[in-house]
Amino acid sequence: MCIQISAQYVKKLRDKTGAGMMNCKKALRAAKGDMDLAIENLRQQGLASASKKSMRIATEGLIESYIHSGSRIGVLLELNCETDFVARHSEFQSLAKNLAMQIVACTDVEYVCKDDIPNHIIDLEKKIEFSKNDLINKPDSIRFAIVKGRIDKRLKELSLLDQAFIRNPDISIENLIEQKKALLGENIKVRRFQKFILGEGLEKINDFSKEVADILQK
Structure with missing residues (x-):
């Protein structure tokens, strides 16, 4: 139980x-x-x-870039730590590379964490869910419970820290960063990232997550 x-x-x-x-x-x-x-x-x-490492200020770090095969999508990521020494450490640099690749693989990810998601985005998602046909005839208590579950799932899809690590799906990105904090002895934070997609907004959408998975298998 x-x-x-x-x-x-x-x-x-x-x-x-x-x-x-x-x-x-x-x-x-x-x-x-x-x-x-x-x-x-x-x-x-x-x-x-x-x-207590999460309370310490992380102002060093690096800007990592990842351009996917075919040069159709790229990511710029700022990963912070406390000292330049750790910023030059291979484990920290490897973490930055993995995070940049993770962002490309997770097509829905738009924010570092759920707390970064604006209220108007959450309100829009709720509006969409409440208007779905499968909920129309259900009692309010059930509708609210179902919508809450769906919204929680959707917010996790948008959040980088909530993603399963593509190299080890048994841990989340948040878990991965916590492990590196413990290993390197410093606070580590993803400050921001920006995704660039060639022809973004046009009708054709590519499934980059499958392509990244194929690369990892090579």
């Missing part, structure tokens, strides 16, 4: 460890709600050691 963990309890563990919300939730469930055991589990995974 799945143990119900409150959002407040998850936040408490996050405040103690600095680990991502989903990591904290999974750790608490695995520990059956035992806070100390959850902290120990996170430390064993190398996630709790990133504690």
